Structure formats: C-alpha cells, structure tokens
Amino acid sequence: MADPSPASFGTQANALLRKNLTYQRKHIWTNVRLILVPLFLCLILLAIQHVMDALMKSVSDMAGDCKSNPNLSGGKCPIPNPPMLPPMLQIPQHELRSVKTDFLPYKDLPDKSCRGTMGGSCPVTILMTGDKQPLALSANIFSTSFAVNSSDLLPTLANNVLGTTIAADKNNYADPGLASGLPIYSIQPLCNANSTWPLSLEKIQTEVKCVQGLCLWRNNSADVNNELFKGSYRGNPAGITNEIAAAYDLMSTDKRNFNVTIWYNSTYKDEFSIGPVKLVRVPRSINLISNAYLKFLKGPGIRILFEFVKEVPKHATILNTDIASLLGPLFFTWVVLLLFPVILTSLVYEKQERLRIIMKMHGLSDGPYWLISYAYFLTISVLYVASLVIFGSVIGLKYFRLNTYSIQFVFYFIYLNLQIALSFLVSSIFSKVKTVTVVAYIIVYGSGLLGSFLFQKMLETQSFPEEWIVALELYPGFSLYRGLYEFSQYASRGSGMKWQDISDSGMGEVLCIMSIEWFLALIIAFYIDQVFSSGKHPFFFLNPSKKSSSIPSKPTVQRMDSKKVSIDMGKIDVSQEREKVQQLRNEGSAGHAILCDNLKKVYPGRDGNPPKMAVRGLYLDVPSGECFGMLGPNGAGKTSFISMMTGLLKPSSGTALVQGLDICKDMNKVYTSMGVCPQHDLLWETLTGREHLLFYGRLKNFKGSALTHAVEESLKSVSLFDGGVGDKPAGNYSGGMKRRLSVAISLIGNPKVVYLDEPSTGLDPASRKNLWDVIQRAKQNTAIILTTHSMEEAEFLCDRLGIFVDGALQCIGNSKELKSRYGGSYVFTMTTSSEHEEDVERLVSTVSPNAKKVYHLAGTQKFELPKNEVRIAEVFRAVEKAKSNFTVFAWGLADTTLEDVFIKVAKSAQAFISLS
Numbered sequence: 001m002a003d004p005s006p007a008s009f010g011t012q013a014n015a016l017l018r019k020n021l022t023y024q025r026k027h028i029w030t031n032v033r034l035i036l037v038p039l040f041l042c043l044i045l046l047a048i049q050h051v052m053d054a055l056m057k058s059v060s061d062m063a064g065d066c067k068s069n070p071n072l073s074g075g076k077c078p079i080p081n082p083p084m085l086p087p088m089l090q091i092p093q094h095e096l097r098s099v100k101t102d103f104l105p106y107k108d109l110p111d112k113s114c115r116g117t118m119g120g121s122c123p124v125t126i127l128m129t130g131d132k133q134p135l136a137l138s139a140n141i142f143s144t145s146f147a148v149n150s151s152d153l154l155p156t157l158a159n160n161v162l163g164t165t166i167a168a169d170k171n172n173y174a175d176p177g178l179a180s181g182l183p184i185y186s187i188q189p190l191c192n193a194n195s196t197w198p199l200s201l202e203k204i205q206t207e208v209k210c211v212q213g214l215c216l217w218r219n220n221s222a223d224v225n226n227e228l229f230k231g232s233y234r235g236n237p238a239g240i241t242n243e244i245a246a247a248y249d250l251m252s253t254d255k256r257n258f259n260v261t262i263w264y265n266s267t268y269k270d271e272f273s274i275g276p277v278k279l280v281r282v283p284r285s286i287n288l289i290s291n292a293y294l295k296f297l298k299g300p301g302i303r304i305l306f307e308f309v310k311e312v313p314k315h316a317t318i319l320n321t322d323i324a325s326l327l328g329p330l331f332f333t334w335v336v337l338l339l340f341p342v343i344l345t346s347l348v349y350e351k352q353e354r355l356r357i358i359m360k361m362h363g364l365s366d367g368p369y370w371l372i373s374y375a376y377f378l379t380i381s382v383l384y385v386a387s388l389v390i391f392g393s394v395i396g397l398k399y400f401r402l403n404t405y406s407i408q409f410v411f412y413f414i415y416l417n418l419q420i421a422l423s424f425l426v427s428s429i430f431s432k433v434k435t436v437t438v439v440a441y442i443i444v445y446g447s448g449l450l451g452s453f454l455f456q457k458m459l460e461t462q463s464f465p466e467e468w469i470v471a472l473e474l475y476p477g478f479s480l481y482r483g484l485y486e487f488s489q490y491a492s493r494g495s496g497m498k499w500q501d502i503s504d505s506g507m508g509e510v511l512c513i514m515s516i517e518w519f520l521a522l523i524i525a526f527y528i529d530q531v532f533s534s535g536k537h538p539f540f541f542l543n544p545s546k547k548s549s550s551i552p553s554k555p556t557v558q559r560m561d562s563k564k565v566s567i568d569m570g571k572i573d574v575s576q577e578r579e580k581v582q583q584l585r586n587e588g589s590a591g592h593a594i595l596c597d598n599l600k601k602v603y604p605g606r607d608g609n610p611p612k613m614a615v616r617g618l619y620l621d622v623p624s625g626e627c628f629g630m631l632g633p634n635g636a637g638k639t640s641f642i643s644m645m646t647g648l649l650k651p652s653s654g655t656a657l658v659q660g661l662d663i664c665k666d667m668n669k670v671y672t673s674m675g676v677c678p679q680h681d682l683l684w685e686t687l688t689g690r691e692h693l694l695f696y697g698r699l700k701n702f703k704g705s706a707l708t709h710a711v712e713e714s715l716k717s718v719s720l721f722d723g724g725v726g727d728k729p730a731g732n733y734s735g736g737m738k739r740r741l742s743v744a745i746s747l748i749g750n751p752k753v754v755y756l757d758e759p760s761t762g763l764d765p766a767s768r769k770n771l772w773d774v775i776q777r778a779k780q781n782t783a784i785i786l787t788t789h790s791m792e793e794a795e796f797l798c799d800r801l802g803i804f805v806d807g808a809l810q811c812i813g814n815s816k817e818l819k820s821r822y823g824g825s826y827v828f829t830m831t832t833s834s835e836h837e838e839d840v841e842r843l844v845s846t847v848s849p850n851a852k853k854v855y856h857l858a859g860t861q862k863f864e865l866p867k868n869e870v871r872i873a874e875v876f877r878a879v880e881k882a883k884s885n886f887t888v889f890a891w892g893l894a895d896t897t898l899e900d901v902f903i904k905v906a907k908s909a910q911a912f913i914s915l916s
C-alpha cells in the first residue's frame with residue numbers, strides 16, 4: 001500500500017537520484033566519451049611537446065659544440081664573459097626626424113625638404129629647457145669630430161656620441177645596431193658633406209656616418225611636451241611623424257644643482273611583445289646630459305666617459321618550451337568550458353520536453369530537484385576535471401604537476417560551481433535545445449579565443465589599467481582564463497604556484513570574483529525558477545511565513561456582463577452547477593476533490609489579433625469517486641482548462657480548489673495528490689516502462705515490496721507486463737503502448753485527483769477497453785477529469801459530462817439526462833420509392849402529430865418524433881400496415897445518441913455566439 005502521506009524531501013531526492021543513475025547507466029558511453037575529451041587533449045599536448053623537444057634538439061645539434069662555436073647572439077651556449085659594447089643613442093630614421101610643419105611652426109626646426117634628400121640630411125633633434133644655461137650645455141653635448149684610436153678602439157669610441165636607427169634587442173649580448181651591417185652614426189654639431197669612416201670592431205665591419213645633432217631650446221617643459229605629443233603621427237591631423245632623440249628639462253638646474261628630467265622615446269622600448277622591455281638605449285641619453293653638465297661646470301678637460309654597456313653573464317640556455325604552459329590557458333579554458341553546453345542542454349532538454357513539469361505534477365518538489373540536479377552536475381564536473389588533472393600529472397605535464405594541487409582543487413571547484421549555477425540561470429531564458437546548443441558553443445570557443453588573443457595581451461601589457469582587467473574578469477570565461485593563465489605562468493617559471501603566491505598573482509582576485517558570482521548566480525537562478533517555473537509571486541520572499549490556504553477563501557462577487565447572463569439563463573444545469581460551487585465555497589468544504597470557481601484563461605492578442613478568451617469563467621464541482629467527462633469541439637478550451645488545473649498555465653482570474661488547496665497559491669502541495677496523463681506522452685526514451693513507474697511510484701511514497709507490487713500491478717493493468725514489455729525502453733514502444741504507460745503513470749499511487757487528456761487516443765479497440773477497465777477501477781477513491789473526442793468513451797467512463805464550446809460549459813449532467821434534455825426525440829427513417837413519400841409523411845403524422853422532417857433524399861426520409869407523444873408499439877403497427885400498401889425498402893427507429901446531443905449543443909452554441 002502507498003504511504004498516505006506525501007513523500008518527504010529525502011524520499012523525493014532518493015527517487016530522482018535513482019532515476020538519474022539509471023538514466024546515466026544507460027548513457028554510460030556518452031559519459032565515458034565526455035571524460036575522454038580532456039584525456040585526449042592532454043595526449044595532443046604531450047605529442048606536440050615531443051615534436052617540439054625533437055625540433056629543439058635538432059636545432060641544438062646543428063648549432064654544434066659551444067666551445068668551438070660559441071653563439072654570442074644569445075643562443076643555447078653559456079656566455080660567461082659578455083662582450084663590451086659601445087653605448088649608443090637611439091636616433092630616429094631620417095624620414096621621421098623632426099622638421100618644421102604647420103602644427104609645429106618653430107623657426108629653429110629644419111625645413112622638411114631635408115627629408116627628400118637621398119639618404120636624408122635631417123639633423124637629429126634634442127630638446128632642452130632651462131634658464132639660459134642649456135645654451136651653454138648644448139654646446140657640450142656632442143663631440144665635434146669622429147676620433148678613435150685603432151689600437152685601443154673600444155674605450156676611445158666612448159669619446160664620440162654614437163647613434164643607431166636600429167632598435168635594441170632584449171638583451172645586450174650583441175647590439176643589432178652594430179650587427180646589422182647598416183651604418184652607425186656619429187652625432188656632431190656640424191657635419192661635412194659625406195663624412196664617413198670605416199669601423200672594424202672584432203668581427204664586425206661597418207661604417208660610421210656623420211649626422212648633425214641639433215640642440216633646441218624651449219621655454220618650458222609644457223612646450224617640450226606639446227611638441228613631443230604633436231610629433232606623433234596620431235598627434236596631428238596631417239599624420240606626420242616628428243621624432244626627437246631625447247629631451248631634457250633643466251629648468252631647476254643651476255651651478256649647484258643638476259636637476260634634470262629626461263624624456264626618452266618609448267616607441268622603441270617594445271612593451272607589447274613578450275619578454276623584458278628594451279631600455280638599453282636610455283643610459284646613453286643620461287650620460288650625454290650628465291657629461292655636458294660636468295663640462296659646463298668644470299670646463300672642457302673634465303668628462304664622464306661612458307665606455308661600455310655590458311650584459312650580465314649567462315649560463316647555457318636550455319632550449320625547451322613547456323607547450324602545456326604555453327597553450328594551457330587556451331586549451332584548458334576550452335576543456336573546462338565544454339561542460340557548460342553539456343549541463344545547459346540537459347537542463348533545457350528537460351524543459352523543452354516538459355519532463356521537469358511532469359515530474360513536478362507527480363509530486364517532485366523544487367528542493368529535491370535542485371539538490372539532486374545540482375549534485376549530479378557537480379559530480380560529473382568534478383570527475384571530468386579530476387580526470388584531466390590526474391591524467392595530465394601522470395603523463396608529466398608541468399602545468400598540473402608544479403602548481404599546488406590544493407590550489408588547483410579550490411580554483412576548479414569554485415569555477416565548476418559557478419558554471420553549474422550559470423547553467424541553471426541561462427536555462428531559465430531558453431526553451432529550445434537547438435538554440436541553446438549554438439549559443440553555448442559560441443560562448444565556449446569565443447571565450448577561449450578572446451581570452452587568448454585579447455585578454456592575455458591586456459594582461460601582458462604592463463600599462464593596461466588594473467581596474468579594466470578586474471572588470472573583464474567579471475565575465476566568468478575571462479576569470480577562468482586568468483586563473484589558468486596564472487597556473488601556466490608559474491609552471492613555466494619552474495616553481496609552480498604555492499599558497500603564498502595567491503595574493504601576488506591574479507589568482508586571489510579571481511577566486512574572490514568567482515565565489516561572489518557563484519553565490520549571486522545561484523540565488524538569481526533559484527529566484528527566476530521560483531517565479532517563472534513555479535509561478536510564485538515576484539516578491540514571494542517578502543512573506544515567507546504566509547500560510548497556505550488550506551481553508552478556501554470566500555468567493556469574490558463577480559460582475560457578470562449581460563451577454564453571459566443571457567447565455568446562462570438558457571442553461572439551467574450550468575447555472576445550477578455555479579450555484580452549487582458558490583454554496584460549497586461559502587460553506588468552506590476544504591476536503592472537496594475539485595472545485596472550479598469562475599476559472600478564466602485569456603491569451604494575450606498576437607499579430608494584431610484581439611486577446612483570446614480560452615476559458616470563460618468555469619464553475620465545476622467534481623467530488624471524489626466521480627469521473628467527469630469534458631467534451632467539446634477542437635479549440636473549445638479543454639486543454640487550456642487542464643493546463644490550468646495541472647499548473648502548466650496560470651489562470652487569468654478565478655481559481656480552483658483541489659482537496660481544499662488553491663491552485664493559484666498552493667500548486668506545489670496540489671501536486672502531491674495529483675496524477676496527470678497529458679495529451680502528449682512525456683517519457684524518457686531510454687528508460688523502460690518499469691523504470692518510469694518505479695520513479696513515479698517512489699515520488700508517491702511507495703517503498704520496498706509495496707513499490708514492486710504496485711509497479712507490477714500497474715504494468716499488468718495496462719497490458720505492459722507480459723512478454724517483458726515493461727522492461728523495454730519506452731523509445732521502442734508503439735504510440736498505443738506509450739499512451740498506456742502514461743495512463744499507468746497518472747494512476748500510480750492512487751492520487752486523489754487525476755486529469756486524463758484524451759487518454760485513449762491511438763489505442764486499438766482491445767487496448768482501449770482494457771484501459772477503460774483500469775480507469776473504472778481507479779475512480780473509486782479518485783476524482784477524475786477526462787477530456788475526449790470519443791462519445792463511446794465518455795458514455796462508458798463518465799458519471800457526468802459537460803459540453804464545452806468556445807470556453808464555456810453549454811450543458812452538464814449524466815449522459816441520460818443530456819440525451820433526454822437535448823435529444824428528447826426518436827429518429828424515424830424510412831426508404832420507399834419517390835411516389836410514396838407522401839404516404840410516409842401521412843404515416844408519421846398519425847403516430848406523431850408534431851413530428852419534424854429532418855431531410856428527404858431520393859425516397860429516404862428522416863423525422864424526429866417527440867418522445868412524449870410516441871408509443872413505439874404504435875409505430876411498429878403503422879409500419880406493418882404501410883408495408884401491405886406499398887413497398888418499404890428499409891426503415892428504422894432509433895433513440896438519440898450522445899453524438900446527436902453533442903452536435904446539436906455545439907451547433908446551437910456556435911450559432912448563438914456568431915449571432916451575438
């Protein structure tokens with residue numbers, strides 16, 4: 001026997017868990033494939049790593065032995081004694097050097113015609129500010145000739161101010177300015193035409209060219225700044241570049257204080273590429289002004305010689321690249337995000353197929369649903385990521401091995417929770433699996449690509465504002481990317497991330513952001529679910545202690561329009577039903593099975609059409625033990641009515657009480673005593689009939705042997721037991737078998753009210769009869785509302801019937817009452833030859849003076865004979881007499897059928913509606 005009390009939270013959770021586990025067992029290979037994805041990606045990374053290692057090795061082998069062939073350009077060989085290189089000033093290309101323009105009309109700037117000369121004759125400009133002193137200082141900046149002592153070349157080079165237009169390298173083991181083979185420049189106050197000198201430096205043969213150095217005085221640092229700003233090609237409308245080599249602000253310098261501000265050209269420092277910023281050309285500009293000041297103070301014989309720049313010695317470079325650390329952020333962002341579409345489509349599938357609502361209708365509350373669904377997705381996600389980390393570690397990926405495992409666990413755990421909460425949130429917006437799948441995969445691949453090609457660049461640009469980074473990390477895809485990026489950075493450094501690194505890295509902020517978002521997403525998702533799926537009031541949380549209305553509220557006095565009153569005047573039975581309902585409401589009969597009180601449904605108008613009134617104020621009382629049949633033509637509003645009663649739709653106004661519980665306020669409680677067979681079968685294709693019934697049986701609080709017994713009885717009652725049919729997947733069932741299973745589901749657990757929406761559609765006559773017997777047995781302690789188009793079914797099953805047309809009941813009563821009220825006549829048919837038609841009319845008028853001819857066609861005539869004036873024996877006698885006078889080919893006398901009543905009522909109602 002079923003436990004009469006509703007299933008507890010634990011029982012519902014257990015039912016859903018077992019159903020999900022059974023479902024997963026059937027989809028085990030889908031899960032295995034899912035978990036194999038990260039393993040497969042790890043193997044790809046490993047394969048790329050091996051290929052790269054092999055390539056590096058062959059490059060190293062080609063470089064040969066370091067002793068015989070030391071590679072000074074920073075290759076794999078150690079450099080214990082880095083070379084001493086002459087310090088050089090970065091000077092602009094001649095076509096970019098500063099010239100006089102409309103936007104910089106300084107008279108002392110060279111004319112732009114210097115740019116046109118072959119090889120360029122524009123001077124290299126240096127700007128200065130100061131209290132007249134720079135005039136004196138500027139004279140000391142450049143040497144006036146190029147002079148070297150070839151026997152001691154390098155130190156004597158320091159006497160000259162050398163410059164290059166070639167950008168520096170990241171390190172200074174070799175200067176590209178010297179190694180390029182292009183000329184280097186000696187910057188002098190004045191150059192003779194074509195002054196060039198050969199220069200031989202170790203293995204480097206190059207040429208030194210004279211270039212004029214122009215020191216220009218400006219009033220203040222603001223002027224300098226303005227000139228530099230406008231000199232950028234984006235700083236002026238003409239797009240002309242006017243570069244200077246260096247600028248010095250000496251406004252605060254006097255003979256006792258050397259206070260200088262130096263501008264250097266940041267274009268050459270290359271901060272956007274990976275690796276250290278190039279600043280090796282800056283020291284020379286510092287030396288230039290320092291030396292000039294010293295000479296200014298002490299005279300030309302005193303100088304500061306900046307002889308060499310020298311890089312720190314370096315050990316042999318191990319030429320290997322950790323591919324997992326390099327590609328990790330992108331690859332693993334994709335791997336982790338791949339779970340998002342999986343969870344999302346699963347949630348939306350349940351919504352699209354209405355499986356969630358059918359579970360709810362059979363008593364599954366929101367709490368157990370959320371708990372089990374969440375726990376299930378979390379388990380799958382944790383297993384998935386754990387297999388990634390374990391497998392990656394086993395095959396030796398430093399990305400996983402070096403970073404502390406507990407940090408990895410915390411990071412992935414928080415993100416996976418956030419991802420599940422977001423999936424719940426996003427699933428509330430979408431209702432189609434196809435749409436959500438496309439959107440989810442765009443998010444997966446888009447996040448990875450944007451993270452790699454945009455967000456990572458921003459992270460690596462030191463000047464990018466930190467607040468912007470944090471703002472971008474609010475997008476969960478980027479916070480995931482940031483965390484994975486930090487793991488890759490620490491792994492590629494060889495140390496791995498430790499707990500003490502959390503605050504120094506971006507990991508700390510990412511963990512905070514993700515935790516807050518997880519919490520918020522969960523609350524918002526739950527709120528949306530409660531308001532949209534469970535139909536709660538948007539401010540339901542403001543009144544948590546509100547008691548459910550197990551005592552029905554008094555009916556509200558409804559204003560009825562004149563049209564409705566006039567219709568109801570002609571429908572005594574319908575008016576009586578309304579009065580009965582109002583009386584029951586006033587008496588407060590809490591235990592009544594079903595009581596509909598002025599229930600209305602209006603669909604909003606669409607595409608310019610007016611709103612559609614699908615149910616117009618329905619009053620109905622269905623006590624326990626009664627099967628009420630709702631008949632009506634297509635579009636009458638039957639499904640809208642059932643949908644309101646089962647919580648699929650909210651009534652537009654009015655309400656209904658089920659076992660005393662208001663469907664507008666306590667639908668969740670109503671579900672525990674309700675069974676539903678929807679118009680379309682809502683089944684899991686891979687679960688068997690038995691597994692469906694076990695799940696719903698558990699929801700109805702069946703346990704142990706009682707559950708097994710109930711399921712078997714249920715299978716037998718709908719003929720799905722024999723031959724092991726009940727143990728075959730529902731996806732393999734015929735339409736009729738699915739229908740029978742749906743009915744069995746609706747009846748399991750002896751619910752107090754059952755809604756059957758066209759239950760026998762698609763069944764063969766034998767199965768249908770079988771199903772009717774099941775419903776007959778079930779209705780003993782249950783109130784059943786059944787919609788059907790079959791009059792035979794309605795007559796067989798229903799204790800009372802209502803004919804529903806255009807959203808309103810036209811009549812209500814048992815089939816006999818309806819037939820006598822709306823039929824009230826016999827149908828007499830006779831076929832003779834045409835010349836005897838009048839004889840037949842005379843015959844009919846003798847047995848029934850008020851008979852009405854319905855039609856005549858080629859000798860066949862049909863009459864309606866009022867029952868109150870007809871005696872059947874008299875009709876037989878009259879026919880026998882007629883047969884002796886003329887030939888009667890065929891004749892018949894029939895009582896009115898329910899079908900006749902239905903057609904009559906529907907036709908007259910529609911005629912009335914179209915007239916009014």
Ligand SMILES: Nc1ncnc2c1ncn2[C@@H]1O[C@H](COP(=O)(O)OP(=O)(O)OP(=O)(O)O)[C@@H](O)[C@H]1O
Binds near residue numbers: 603612638640
């Ligand atoms: N979502 C909707 N939006 C607008 N109108 C609707 C909507 N659903 C139903 N209707 C309209 O409401 C009326 C009642 O429809 P309903 O499906 O309840 O009728 P029914 O009696 O169940 O029909 P059937 O027997 O064909 O299932 C119809 O005119 C229908 O077009």
